[in-house]
Amino acid sequence: MFDVIGRKRWFFLFSAILTIPGFIFILLTPLTNGQQGLKFSIDYTGGTRWEIHFAGTGVTADGIKSVLSAQNLGDSTVQQVGEGYFDIKTKPIDLSTPPPASTPVPTLNVSPSAGASGSPAASGASAAPSASPSASPAPSPTPIPSGAGVPVTGKLGEVATALRAAFGPIDGQRQLTTVGPVVSADLINQAFVLILVGALGILLWITFRFRDVKFGVSALVALVHDVIVVVGTFAILGTLFGVEIDGLFVTAMLTVIGFSVHDTIVVFDRIRENKARHAGEPFAAIVNHSVLQTFGRSINTSLTVVFTLSALFLFGGAAIRVFVLALLIGIISGTYSSIFNASPLLVVWQEWDDRRRARLTGTRTARRASA
Secondary structure, X not given: OOOOHHHHHHHHXXXXXXXXXXXXXXXXXXHOOOOOOOEEOHHHHXXXXXXXXXXXXXXXXXXXXXXXXXXXXOOOEEEEOHHHOEEEEEOOOOOXXXXXXXXXXXXXXXXXXXXXXXXXXXXXXXXXXXXXXXXXXXXXXXXXXXXXXXXXXHHHHHHHHHHHHHHOOEEEEEEEEEEOHHHHHHHHHHHHHHHHHHHHHHHHHHHHHHOOHHHHHHHHHXXXXXXXXXXXXXXXXXXXXXXXXXXXXXXXHHHHHHHHXXXXXXXXXXXXXXXXXXXXXOHHHHHHHHHHHXXXXXXXXXXXXXXXXXXXXXXXXXXXXXXXXXXXXXXXXXXHHHHHHHHHHHHHHHHHHHHHHHHHHHHHHHHHHHO
């Protein structure tokens, strides 16, 4: 029989290897003012995101950035994404456009004597509209190149005009979004509140469910392990490859938290059952037996989810790739932590508590004997 609990120090060491580098990169985010560590999308930082496609070839991200610099947008980032689109991220630009000016309706200047004259010639002459000398025809709008929705007014219209002059027509626009700094700050606060409330709720529920705070804290530690693994991985990916986290990342983290705790509760529930069935056996042996009993179920459940997420990551769209990657890392980490972190930690705490009680009992017995 494989002794999971007997090798708990090796599993703790492996968890430290997984979490410490990621935790360091997470700390680099505030220390380097976002230059290293986590890279946040405009959902969190505020700004304008614009994905466009040019009809011509030979367009480069550096060339687009030089045009943006000439438009006083030098701090923008440009990245070529799938299908030849360019992802432009810059400071917030107002997307609202003024409503089109209404074209004056021509009026008919009918002579009062026209109605009295019965001649067709006079009637036809009086029915002709009389154009005022001051009324000039409205200028025809500049024809928009192929690519519906490309702005033609405002600051973004000026940028689009400069890009068309440099690289030719814009024949595709996939995304155009502006997020203000107030909205992004609210989103960050809500993300922290959601994760904190979810973690505290899980701690209180598991403690109540198993009538022991050790179960709740052990599950919470495994949960924090999974959060650090996922966030730390994205901090490393953001530093090395510029991978950004968006609004869906919070959804992925809450899903990972729920899955991790679900798997942990399955193991803990089997431990509680075996404590009643095998009363008198060492607690470490009971936990090890419970882990082995639920091992196959946990692995099969996780593999089913991993296969599905892998298919989504490989063949799904680019818009959900970060979301799916976060789920994939979190599910694997959650399965590992439920088996090899939460249960061994519960044993370590229980054995420490037993030793503490034994010392207290020995001290009290010695005091009574001396008295």
